[in-house]
Amino acid sequence: MKKGFLIILMAFFGSSLFAHEDWIDVNNYYPAVGDTITIYLSGGHHYPESETLLAERLIYQPEIVTPAGRTESLKFTAEKNRWKTSYVIKKAGVYVAKFALKKPQMDSPLFYGKALIIAGNKDQTASYTANLPMEISPIISLSSIKPDETLKFHLQKNGEPKAGTVILMPSGGKNNYLSTTENQPAQFTGVQPGKYLVYTEQSGTNCSVTFAIQK
Amino acid sequence: MTRYVKSILIALIALGLHSQIQAHGVSYKVIQGGIGIQAQYDDGQPISYSDCKIFAPGDMKTPYQQGLTDKYGRFVFVPDTSGIWKIEVDDGMGHGLIEKVDISNDMTLTKGLEQKHFNRYQDILMGVSVIFGITGIAFYFAAKKNPRQS
Numbered sequence: 101m102k103k104g105f106l107i108i109l110m111a112f113f114g115s116s117l118f119a120h121e122d123w124i125d126v127n128n129y130y131p132a133v134g135d136t137i138t139i140y141l142s143g144g145h146h147y148p149e150s151e152t153l154l155a156e157r158l159i160y161q162p163e164i165v166t167p168a169g170r171t172e173s174l175k176f177t178a179e180k181n182r183w184k185t186s187y188v189i190k191k192a193g194v195y196v197a198k199f200a201l202k203k204p205q206m207d208s209p210l211f212y213g214k215a216l217i218i219a220g221n222k223d224q225t226a227s228y229t230a231n232l233p234m235e236i237s238p239i240i241s242l243s244s245i246k247p248d249e250t251l252k253f254h255l256q257k258n259g260e261p262k263a264g265t266v267i268l269m270p271s272g273g274k275n276n277y278l279s280t281t282e283n284q285p286a287q288f289t290g291v292q293p294g295k296y297l298v299y300t301e302q303s304g305t306n307c308s309v310t311f312a313i314q315k
Numbered sequence: 316m317t318r319y320v321k322s323i324l325i326a327l328i329a330l331g332l333h334s335q336i337q338a339h340g341v342s343y344k345v346i347q348g349g350i351g352i353q354a355q356y357d358d359g360q361p362i363s364y365s366d367c368k369i370f371a372p373g374d375m376k377t378p379y380q381q382g383l384t385d386k387y388g389r390f391v392f393v394p395d396t397s398g399i400w401k402i403e404v405d406d407g408m409g410h411g412l413i414e415k416v417d418i419s420n421d422m423t424l425t426k427g428l429e430q431k432h433f434n435r436y437q438d439i440l441m442g443v444s445v446i447f448g449i450t451g452i453a454f455y456f457a458a459k460k461n462p463r464q465s
């Protein structure tokens with residue numbers, strides 16, 4: 101009877117903690133130079149399945165930052181439940197595809213999203229940050245992490261580490277709630293190959309990051 | 316004399332045409348009241364500057380009125396008929412609500428429909444209460460089935 105009670109309680113809290121989130125996703129997080137990747141702007145409850153076509157009037161500064169640090173504008177077209185564009189990888193290194201959601205009447209965005217693309221197997225952890233007002237960035241090399249090792253993240257606001265809870269959702273998996281402080285990064289042990297979404301919300305502003313772990 | 320009359324006629328025609336050209340005058344009156352909604356997220360933040368559509372009874376396809384909520388998530392409309400009206404709010408980021416309100420013959424809101432949504436904490440409290448209620452009933456029947464020997 102005790103077990104049954106616990107199961108009911110867990111099922112209830114589990115469902116109440118599922119939240120809608122937005123993200124920028126890529127079909128291939130480890131492209132070779134010369135590859136064309138597809139980038140999506142999406143939203144929903146179960147990454148990577150997009151359930152929402154984000155309102156065009158809210159999409160703000162969709163861009164990609166190249167390994168050379170140059171920022172290029174991205175132009176998306178609408179599909180049924182997501183926005184889509186393609187991009188040709190020109191050189192090896194870390195590309196950060198990013199966008200924000202901003203209501204035109206408001207001064208600052210409500211959401212910042214980024215995707216970390218490691219081209220030509222040339223990884224550089226320092227390039228994971230995109231100088232966004234709020235962002236989550238891995239602090240270990242994504243391309244060299246092995247299965248079952250520990251992923252670590254910083255939550256930053258205006259470049260400064262912040263305390264909070266970040267939520268890690270593996271592709272098609274369940275939410276994992278991770279705590280971070282100003283001095284201690286969020287940690288997720290037992291990482292497996294696949295795509296990941298990590299997101300959080302603080303004072304009405306949301307941010308998310310997507311990336312992939314290789315086999 | 317004829318020339319004088321001609322000049323007056325031309326002047327009158329010109330004046331007449333001028334007033335014709337400016338015939339689209341406007342006026343206004345300030346109205347008060349109406350039916351309003353204040354939309355908010357479950358953490359209490361307003362759903363501000365978001366799409367809002369109002370559908371009149373009998374036509375749930377073409378909006379009777381549409382626009383944006385204000386800074387505080389508010390939107391007001393003036394119904395012109397009684398019945399069930401539908402209000403849709405969409406923040407464009409995957410959050411929104413669809414609400415139906417019953418407007419009476421005097422164009423006021425039928426009582427009891429002013430607020431239907433609970434916030435997140437009320438939801439949790441209500442859910443926990445339901446769980447405890449169900450569990451309590453289950454324990455009651457279990458205890459009845461296996462009475463403890465004293």
